[in-house]
Amino acid sequence: MTDWQTGRKILLGITGGIAAYKIPALVRLITGAGCEVEIILTRSAENFVTPMTLATLAKHKVWRDDDFRDSGYEIPHIKLADWADVIAIAPCSANTLAKIAHGLCDNLLTSTVLAASCELLLFPAMNEKMFTNPVTQGNIAELSRPGVKIIQPSEGRLACGVSGKGRMPEPCDIFLEIMRALCPVHDMSGKRVLITAGPTHEYLDPVRFISNPSTGKMGAAMARSAWFRGADVRVIAGPVELDSYGFEVIHVTSALDMLREVKANIEWADYIVKAAAVGDYRPRDYNANKIKREGKDSLTLELIQNPDIAAEAGRLKREGQILVGFAAESEHLRENAREKLSRKNLDYIIANDITGEDSGFAHDTNRVTLISRDANTPERTFTGLKQDIAFEIWSALM
């Protein structure tokens, strides 16, 4: 949970699509993030998910279509429209999409949408033929206007038994889209960010490698924050699990792979953030077959140095590109970081104390100092959750 998420007001509309059965999981994510939620179900949605389940998870009543006319002197659609910071409709049926596109407002949900001035996120989900039908596509085109974002369904197996385009994104991905809409700044819209993250694996035979404990969390946090702020994000990721929704991810294994991909993608980027923990050394020789233990009491490995990817990026970067490095240090933090900043031609370095109990590899929290090549820019130290630190770092860089 980050500061800017707490207390934000999300109005969640649910319509009559089969994917509605997944929405209780979304409600849990929303409340878990400290946001407030109000839920409106269409009459048809109640065939797919129950008001009782949703009310139990939201911890308060949900809005049913009967409330539209039965709320006495209160006018719920106006009250809810004014209350919301963002409206998300998931799943959004072809029927509701058509109504919203043409300003129809014959139920509580569509009336609320028409009365609202906040951002509207629509997650259409339906059978592929319904989705590709020119009428539905025409409605989507009609809704392509400021203040409305239509999140394209993905391809895959659909509830009707066929495969095709029409699947609603998973609840965790819908949650991320809502957070992106709620992000207090979108100052990175149109900016392209290239981030390296995670460890590298330097194989000595098909089953053994040399690596480090990096989990890629800090790189992932930098990527997610940039995406929340509107950037296009490309991640070059070492072998690590990464929440990659919204990013273009290039998977690599070794330092040499990572160097190749950084060189291939650097031209594309406005910002390059080198958050990966790249192995400094790799085995000189790679054994194509598994090294057997039998007959060997010890094994001597000769290691050779890998190329310095940050320094190579520093050589390649063009006018206007901003290159940010990380320095994971266990001693002389600032001195070592400053030396790397100038030797590698970086614009900023983020000095990362890996000795602290709450910082460095694998932790959700960190303690970092942002140092600029511009001597007039004071150093800034950030502590806390990696996702919050990432947000602060981007604020400092913008």
Ligand SMILES: Cc1cc2nc3c(=O)[nH]c(=O)nc-3n(C[C@H](O)[C@H](O)[C@H](O)COP(=O)(O)O)c2cc1C
């Ligand atoms: C079993 C079943 C599954 C359905 N699934 C979808 C769906 O995934 N997407 C969709 O747009 N409509 C779907 N429909 C059709 C909608 O429920 C129907 O158009 C309804 O009028 C939508 O009402 P609403 O937009 O007010 O919720 C389904 C209908 C049935 C009976």
